[in-house]
Amino acid sequence: MSGMSFNSENNFYYSPMAYTARCSSVVPSPTPIVRPNGMYKSSGDSLPQFQPTRKLDYELELAFFISNPVPSGTIVSPESAEEHIFGYVLMNDWSARDIQMYESLPVGPLNCKAFGTTISPWVVMPEALAHARTEPRNQRARKDQIPAHLKQDNLSQSTYEITCHAFLQRSGSEVAKPVSTSSTAHMFWSPGQLLAHRASTGCGLLTGELIGLGTVSSPEELWPDKSLERRGCLFEITNDGKEDVNINDIGGRWLEDGDIVVLEAWAPGDDGVKIGFGKVSGRVLPETSSSMLKTTNKNGTHI
Amino acid sequence: MSGMSFNSENNFYYSPMAYTARCSSVVPSPTPIVRPNGMYKSSGDSLPQFQPTRKLDYELELAFFISNPVPSGTIVSPESAEEHIFGYVLMNDWSARDIQMYESLPVGPLNCKAFGTTISPWVVMPEALAHARTEPRNQRARKDQIPAHLKQDNLSQSTYEITCHAFLQRSGSEVAKPVSTSSTAHMFWSPGQLLAHRASTGCGLLTGELIGLGTVSSPEELWPDKSLERRGCLFEITNDGKEDVNINDIGGRWLEDGDIVVLEAWAPGDDGVKIGFGKVSGRVLPETSSSMLKTTNKNGTHI
Numbered sequence: 268m269s270g271m272s273f274n275s276e277n278n279f280y281y282s283p284m285a286y287t288a289r290c291s292s293v294v295p296s297p298t299p300i301v302r303p304n305g306m307y308k309s310s311g312d313s314l315p316q317f318q319p320t321r322k323l324d325y326e327l328e329l330a331f332f333i334s335n336p337v338p339s340g341t342i343v344s345p346e347s348a349e350e351h352i353f354g355y356v357l358m359n360d361w362s363a364r365d366i367q368m369y370e371s372l373p374v375g376p377l378n379c380k381a382f383g384t385t386i387s388p389w390v391v392m393p394e395a396l397a398h399a400r401t402e403p404r405n406q407r408a409r410k411d412q413i414p415a416h417l418k419q420d421n422l423s424q425s426t427y428e429i430t431c432h433a434f435l436q437r438s439g440s441e442v443a444k445p446v447s448t449s450s451t452a453h454m455f456w457s458p459g460q461l462l463a464h465r466a467s468t469g470c471g472l473l474t475g476e477l478i479g480l481g482t483v484s485s486p487e488e489l490w491p492d493k494s495l496e497r498r499g500c501l502f503e504i505t506n507d508g509k510e511d512v513n514i515n516d517i518g519g520r521w522l523e524d525g526d527i528v529v530l531e532a533w534a535p536g537d538d539g540v541k542i543g544f545g546k547v548s549g550r551v552l553p554e555t556s557s558s559m560l561k562t563t564n565k566n567g568t569h570i
Numbered sequence: 571m572s573g574m575s576f577n578s579e580n581n582f583y584y585s586p587m588a589y590t591a592r593c594s595s596v597v598p599s600p601t602p603i604v605r606p607n608g609m610y611k612s613s614g615d616s617l618p619q620f621q622p623t624r625k626l627d628y629e630l631e632l633a634f635f636i637s638n639p640v641p642s643g644t645i646v647s648p649e650s651a652e653e654h655i656f657g658y659v660l661m662n663d664w665s666a667r668d669i670q671m672y673e674s675l676p677v678g679p680l681n682c683k684a685f686g687t688t689i690s691p692w693v694v695m696p697e698a699l700a701h702a703r704t705e706p707r708n709q710r711a712r713k714d715q716i717p718a719h720l721k722q723d724n725l726s727q728s729t730y731e732i733t734c735h736a737f738l739q740r741s742g743s744e745v746a747k748p749v750s751t752s753s754t755a756h757m758f759w760s761p762g763q764l765l766a767h768r769a770s771t772g773c774g775l776l777t778g779e780l781i782g783l784g785t786v787s788s789p790e791e792l793w794p795d796k797s798l799e800r801r802g803c804l805f806e807i808t809n810d811g812k813e814d815v816n817i818n819d820i821g822g823r824w825l826e827d828g829d830i831v832v833l834e835a836w837a838p839g840d841d842g843v844k845i846g847f848g849k850v851s852g853r854v855l856p857e858t859s860s861s862m863l864k865t866t867n868k869n870g871t872h873i
Contacts, residue, residue, distance in 0.1 A: 278672060281618040282609040286677040287590040287684075291642065292773040301643070303771040306585040306717065315584040317717040317770070339594065340604070369581060374589040375678020381590075382771035414609065414620040467620070468606040468685035469858075470595040555643075555772075 293384045296547045302554040303382035305366035319554035320363035323522040327499035328358040330479040339471035345419035345459035354390040357532045357544040388545035399427040399534040417460045425457035431532040438525030444515040447496040449485040524553040596687045599850045605857040606685035608669035622857035623666035626825040630802035631661040633782040642774035648722035648762035657693040660835045660847040691848040702730040702837040720763045728760035734835045741828030747818040750799040752788040827856040
């Protein structure tokens with residue numbers, strides 16, 4: 268599984284920048300998420316410590332499963348890439364930003380993204396999203412920079428206009444309050460381009476692989492309604508915890524124990540019908556203290 | 571699969587730094603390796619280009635397969651970690667250094683390590699390596715910095731003294747000439763510590779996972795014989811291509827088309843017997859030009 272990361276690095280506009288992640292921690296909604304322990308240095312620490320994350324975040328993402336595999340030694344054009352996509356899920360790529368910063372050099376995310384990745388109850392087929400087909404809005408202006416293996420003939424119909432919503436229900440509140448709204452049409456790369464880039468070494472792609480398209484955030488210039496937050500994770504909303512969230516009476520900078528994050532997404536269907544993915548929800552459970560953590564005995568059973 | 575990376579970053583000495591990689595590109599010896607295409611900027615390029623790597627490298631590594639899985643939500647101590655290890659293979663984690671540099675920020679290796687990872691014909695059981703048990707040589711001096719989840723009671727018997735050899739047979743030569751010799755006893759972290767760290771978020775580990783222990787390079791202060799190269803990849807030997815190899819009449823800085831890399835490793839057994847892993851070899855084939863690359867049609871078959 269790869270989570271594609273939207274970021275402001277220049278390289279991102281020449282080819283997708285992404286990391287590979289674990290499949291063992293992918294869970295269906297509404298599996299609770301335990302606040303993970305990991306290595307990082309807090310402000311008071313003289314050395315890095317193994318401790319619970321204090322910068323727990325969600326990431327609102329669209330992702331797809333591979334059905335028809337790509338054989339090793341084979342490359343795929345962005346157009347034909349779609350023939351390998353089984354269907355789409357809505358995904359919460361939970362992230363621990365303090366652990367992520369610690370792990371960022373020299374080889375990037377490891378444990379910071381390996382404690383829970385929640386996917387929607389429904390896998391939506393590309394056929395059901397036919398009415399949502401559109402052009403990736405940001406790519407046209409940079410079209411001349413797209414490398415040959417990612418040039419897409421059918422660019423104007425290569426991605427989807429799916430409106431994504433994130434809600435947060437804080438402990439003590441009885442409702443999940445809206446935090447952000449954004450559109451997958453604003454993601455720079457199309458799903459076909461992401462798949463084509465991932466396969467471009469000839470590595471082959473296997474049936475069942477899950478490929479994330481990156482956090483769905485709508486750029487400011489394409490989202491003039493300032494009353495709505497348009498960024499799909501707290502890292503972007505709070506500028507890495509430098510500002511409070513301050514949306515719908517929701518304060519703080521990161522996820523708290525007891526918080527329930529709910530994601531929804533809607534695509535336009537035939538005759539005004541709306542096509543959804545089901546709710547992607549997960550409640551944050553407090554960290555397990557080291558003394559409470561289960562360990563395994565020699566037979567691998569809990570003791 | 572994770573490839574653990576030995577490096578000089580300070581964080582490496584507090585916990586292992588590693589990345590997650592693909593399983594679709596793991597191949598058995600002696601599968602040939604095609605020079606991959608990838609994104610990077612050559613000295614003459616004004617923009618990053620999709621082009622064949624010019625910094626093709628090997629990495630001599632030891633790796634292990636998981637047998638008994640680690641259930642989700644469970645952590646494992648470094649001592650009990652060994653009960654989850656099925657056996658060890660010798661591994662060549664082929665790498666494209668120019669693509670790796672391009673991908674390094676913000677999320678690390680993706681396609682630069684996803685075009686071939688060669689494993690040995692034999693998986694050697696931990697029981698067969700009993701006589702090779704030893705202490706990780708570099709850890710004692712930094713013992714007080716090891717975080718709680720990685721402290722290992724049986725540290726003095728936690729890793730292996732396995733002597734590793736890399737050979738290079740250049741096109742036109744009839745023999746594979748020795749390039750380097752190094753010992754797994756000089757890797758900083760023990761296999762149990764690597765497994766414990768990987769499982770420390772509660773992510774669970776699955777049967778069949780392959781975990782690399784990082785490039786086997788022996789530090790200069792523990793390897794006083796200057797007539798032998800002691801670093802397990804060209805990146806380290808040539809200081810990222812700044813110097814020539816210059817060993818046994820082998821010149822140049824990176825792997826050339828036609829080169830055959832051969833890895834061997836030997837562990838001491840009972841009564842002076844030597845235990846091997848079989849040869850890990852792979853020949854470098856020239857890149858496939860874009861016009862020659864196979865693509866798939868709608869049915870996923872080659873056209």
